[in-house]
Amino acid sequence: MSKIKNELKNDPLMPLRHSAEHVLHCVMQRLYPDLKKVMGPPIEDGFYFDFDLDYKISPDDLPKIEAEMQKMIDANLPIVKKEVSVEKAKKEFGDNWYKLENIKEIESRGEKVSTYVTGTPESPYYDVDLCAGPHVESTGRIKAFKLLSVAGAYYKGDEKNKMLQRIYGAAFDSKEALDAYLHNLEEAKKRDHRKLGKELDLFSIDEYVGPGLILWHPKLSVVREEIELYWRQEHRKRGYEYVYTPHVGLASLWQTSGHLDFFKEGMYPQMSMGSKSEDEQTTYYVKPMNCPFHVRIYKSRPRSYRELPIRWCELGSVYRYEESGVLHGMLRVRGFTQDDAHIICREDQFVEEVNSILDFGLEINRILGFDKLNVYLSMRDPENKSKYVGEERVWQLAEKTLEEILVKRNIEFKKDVGGAKFYGPAIDLKAVDVIGREWQGTTIQLDMNLPARFGMAYIDQNGKEVAPIMLHRTLLGSMERFVGTLIEHFGGAFPVWLAPVQVAIIPISEKNNEYAQKVSKILKQQNIRVEVDERDEMMQAKIRDAQMKKVPYMLVVGAKEESEGAVNVRLRDGKTLGMIKTEEFTQRVAQKYLTKGLDLW
Ligand SMILES: [Zn+2]
Ligand SMILES: [Zn+2]
Secondary structure, three states, X not given: OHHHHHHHHHOOOHHHHHHHHHHHHHHHHHHOOOOEEEEOOEEOOEEEEEEEOOOOOOXXXXXXXXXXXXXXXXXXXXXXXXXXXXXXXXXXXXXXXXXXXXXXXXXXXXXXXXXXXXXXXXXXXXXXXXXXXXXXXXXXXXXXXEEEEEEEEEHHHOOOOOEEEEEEEEEEOOHHXXXXXXXXXXXXXXXXXXXXXXXXXXXXXXOOOOOOOOEEOHHHHHHHHHHHHHHHHHHHXXXXXXXXXXXXXXXXXXXXXXXXXXXHHHOOOOEEOOOOOOOOOOEEEEOOOOHHHHHHHHOOOOOEHHHOOEEEEEEEEEEOOOOXXXXXXXXXXXXXXXXXXXXXXXXXXXXXXXXXXXXXXHHHHHHOOOOOEEEEEEEOOXXXXXXXXXXXXXXXXXXXXXXXXHHHOOOOOEEXXXXXXXXXXXXXXXXXXXXXXXXXXXXXXXXXXXXXXXXXXXXXXXXXXXXXXXXXXXXXXXXXXXXXXXXXXXXXXXXXXXXXXXXXXXXXXXXXXXXXXXXXHHHHHOOOOEEEOOOXXXXXXXXXXXXXXXXXXXXXXXXXXXXXXXXXXXXXXXXXXXXXXXXXXXXXXXXXXXXXXXXXX
């Protein structure tokens, strides 16, 4: 959150976007004299404007408003800051209850009232608004804007308050930048995993099951199964061991771990079983994290320095009670499976372990189609040190060490000051998708909390008890969010190794069904996922259907193919490869599957 706010504050386009909002509210006031302005901040890529108006603005009204805005921009009116007294402000905005409320708040904070004046009293577009700015110096600086949508919004975001209207807009310093943004917006709509999830029969969220809980349909389960298989193989190769842990744990566990102190509002409420005997604990919580279980495995017996590093991984399903307002398809959910791991090591092993996780994270992201990653070093907020557990010396050392690792590897990164969790700094790799959006994925976190809380230790060379270093890490984040991201990244057209159906066989007529089945059998022997479309439909319709389902390969088979022991190959991108021997095609696809290539041929 802090970072987003900071980035907004530092965004050089913020004054322009804020000024575009002033132009919007000014022309709205002119077009709808009964309108009461409420507020309008700049946001990422644009702005919004909240207002109180009986007439309901519809998307059809937007072009008219835009035309009026353009006139005001072309008039290139000055936007000037003016400080006024509270009394004067109250008089100036006397007919607007919302602004008066705002002035009272400013007054109670003991701040000065500042206004921004657009135009001059005699110009038709004259406007004075309560505002802290900053703004561009004149309306002509707004080079490109577009109004995007109309929505409802409660006053101050509180559903007990009046429902207002809100207009969203985008604003940029060039037409090209705006066009690129609008293009990406269209792309994002087309790629929306919720839309594709329905069209391709991938997953659902069911009102009978509950919001934020994902039902994986067979097709998407194939994608997940392939990723998990790959994930397990890679972990074995890299010296990890798998563990399995329960979905619930006693309150005492979550008390010791600190979750009941620091994370309770994110947890599902307790389950109390009613006591069977006096001394039996009977209050359980569903797990929001896997960590305490792994710690208890570590604590199940004494550990020697020789055993370290320990690398335990688990595809662990956890549940967190997210507010319903933030739930979003598979991307923000209430139940998810983390691809979790904990590394418990000695201080002298720390750097090497972080480097190995970085290698692993880069590799798995690349294989899964994310070449571009934005790297962040999440650090403490130095202004707010009391928020964090752990010794000052350890924090400084940990942050410095993580930074050195990134520098040494020539990895470009940004510092996310204030972005660290309360228990330690972290390195985050955010995947950048085809339309430039950033997705939270790999994270490597140092934990200065749990080892102390649980009294974790190992016996060193001299027989002394020493506290180990603990790292939390996920590579994909969660299966739900990651696969949701993948759907959008690939627009539903998964690479061959992940595609739920890899090959669609399309017999030209009923007479060719038998040969189609024969080809299908050959492909299945190589573990290729294949479907034969024997429906009584025209061949063209079947090809179109397979293409809509984003099946990588379509094999059209008729008498000619049969006599040649071949198939006629079409790719889902529309390319036709013509007749290819069945055996050759099979080998090629089997190879593509093994190497996890992203291209089709
Ligand atoms: Zn303003
Ligand atoms: Zn953990």
